Amino acid sequence: MFASKLSEGLVALGHQVVFLGLYAAPLADLQPKGAECFDLDGNSASFISLDLLRNLKQFIADHKPDVIQANGSDTLKYAALCKSQFPQIPFIYRLISMPSYWMGTNPIKRMVYRYFYGKTDFVTGVGRPAIEQLCNLMNYPPAQTNVIYRGVDEDVFDKNASREMLRKALNLSAQAQVFITVGALKDEKDHHFMIEAFAQMNHFEKERHLVILGEGDLKGVLQAKSKSLGLEMKIHFVGFKDNVGEWLAGSDLFLLTSRIEGVPGVVIEAAIQELTTLALDVGGVREVIKHEETGIALPNREVDSFAFYADYLLNNPALLAEMGRMQEN
Numbered sequence: 001m002f003a004s005k006l007s008e009g010l011v012a013l014g015h016q017v018v019f020l021g022l023y024a025a026p027l028a029d030l031q032p033k034g035a036e037c038f039d040l041d042g043n044s045a046s047f048i049s050l051d052l053l054r055n056l057k058q059f060i061a062d063h064k065p066d067v068i069q070a071n072g073s074d075t076l077k078y079a080a081l082c083k084s085q086f087p088q089i090p091f092i093y094r095l096i097s098m099p100s101y102w103m104g105t106n107p108i109k110r111m112v113y114r115y116f117y118g119k120t121d122f123v124t125g126v127g128r129p130a131i132e133q134l135c136n137l138m139n140y141p142p143a144q145t146n147v148i149y150r151g152v153d154e155d156v157f158d159k160n161a162s163r164e165m166l167r168k169a170l171n172l173s174a175q176a177q178v179f180i181t182v183g184a185l186k187d188e189k190d191h192h193f194m195i196e197a198f199a200q201m202n203h204f205e206k207e208r209h210l211v212i213l214g215e216g217d218l219k220g221v222l223q224a225k226s227k228s229l230g231l232e233m234k235i236h237f238v239g240f241k242d243n244v245g246e247w248l249a250g251s252d253l254f255l256l257t258s259r260i261e262g263v264p265g266v267v268i269e270a271a272i273q274e275l276t277t278l279a280l281d282v283g284g285v286r287e288v289i290k291h292e293e294t295g296i297a298l299p300n301r302e303v304d305s306f307a308f309y310a311d312y313l314l315n316n317p318a319l320l321a322e323m324g325r326m327q328e329n
Contacts (some may be wrong), residue, residue: 002094002150003071003264006031009151018063022052022074026215036154048077057082065089072096080119093117095125098283099134101188101260114138124148126262127284152266154272155245162250162273166211170236176207177314180251180275182244182266183258185216192225193280193303194257199229200307206314210235210255213247215271249273253320256280257306263287267295274324278309294327 007017011034019032021039031037040059042052056078060068068086070079071094083091103113117123117138123145125131130143167176179198183189191212198210210237212222219237226235241247244266250253254270256279263284267277271294279285281297289295296309313320 001030002096003069004032005151006069007035008113011035018065020059022056022078029205044074048081053078053081057085060086060089063142066300067092069094076113076120076192077116086238090121091119092122092124095123095130095134095262097126097188097262098130098260099137103137118130120144122146125191126150126265127287129284130262130288149263150268152269152272153245153267156272157249158245159249162246162248164250166247166250169275170211170238172209172218173207176209177253177254178209178251179255179310180211180213180247181257182213182248182269184214185212185218185222187218188259189214190257190259191218191222193301193306194236194255195222195225195229195231197255197303197306198235198311199231200303201311208314211247211251212237213239213241213244215240238270245269245273248275251275253278253310254286256312258282261285271324271327274314274321274327276320276323276327278306278313280306290326294323295318 004019007019010017011032017032017035019035019037020041023039023044024041025039040052040055042055043049060072060082067090068079069092070076070230073096076093079091079093103110117140121144123131123134123140125145125147126149128147131147134140135142135145136184166178167174181194182222194210201208223232223237226232248270254267254275254277256264256267256277258264258280259282261283267279267288270277277289277295279289279297281299281300285297289297291297296313298309
């Protein structure tokens with residue numbers, strides 16, 4: 001999403017942008033306005049696909065870009081391996097998460113990634129903790145880094161109209177209380193933890209529902225888990241939505257249970273709609289949440305504690321609304 005928004009911003013400034021995917025386009029395909037969009041349909045199963053690498057080198061040779069921006073994940077290794085063939089093209093890497101999470105502790109793997117990072121000309125990161133960890137782990141020069149926070153849409157939606165839209169879309173009563181989360185359905189977002197916590201929340205005095213926005217390989221597994229807990233009528237998998245802000249504005253509490261985050265931009269999106277967040281304190285979460293002022297950031301990954309705070313916040317609507325308003329500061 002960041003790469004798509006950045007592409008649109010660069011196009012608006014008069015630049016030519018090629019938006020290139022290494023793999024096949026996902027279900028929620030991004031098509032930044034004004035950019036040329038391509039997918040190389042590479043194989044993601046292997047650590048390095050020689051066919052994909054060869055196709056990427058040919059693509060760069062054909063398009064002759066002035067700058068290559070690699071946006072997170074596997075783009076680092078492929079762009080780094082292209083650098084020797086195109087040393088004159090500046091290579092910027094966008095660090096989207098905490099390096100220690102996906103790099104692990106294997107010394108050989110860290111050595112390999114140190115080589116990849118050594119091929120970059122500059123690294124931008126989603127937040128200060130991510131950049132600091134990169135410099136410490138990889139001995140990367142701080143002078144070749146900068147923090148560029150993720151941009152978000154600033155449209156503010158009417159809360160009453162949004163509540164009505166959401167409840168009508170899901171056939172819920174006007175009194176229903178709604179938890180919401182937004183993110184890809186993959187391991188690092190840990191929707192399993194969220195569903196287990198939701199199962200422990202008080203559903204008897206209030207009609208409560210959990211709305212999950214996003215797509216991913218774990219959708220079927222998570223739906224099966226919801227059914228096994230008897231919650232298939234209370235947990236709603238609504239897929240990808242263009243109007244995320246409207247869904248946030250119509251909800252009562254945003255939940256974030258990720259195992260790792262750089263800086264969760266969706267918490268900022270929630271704040272724009274004055275929606276309070278209950279999160280696990282990982283990565284750069286504290287860069288966007290002032291604990292017990294603009295939201296709750298819990299230090300421990302404990303299902304019972306998370307469920308308790310969710311119940312507590314929804315049972316104290318005045319506190320919830322005050323936290324939402326405090327986010328303006």
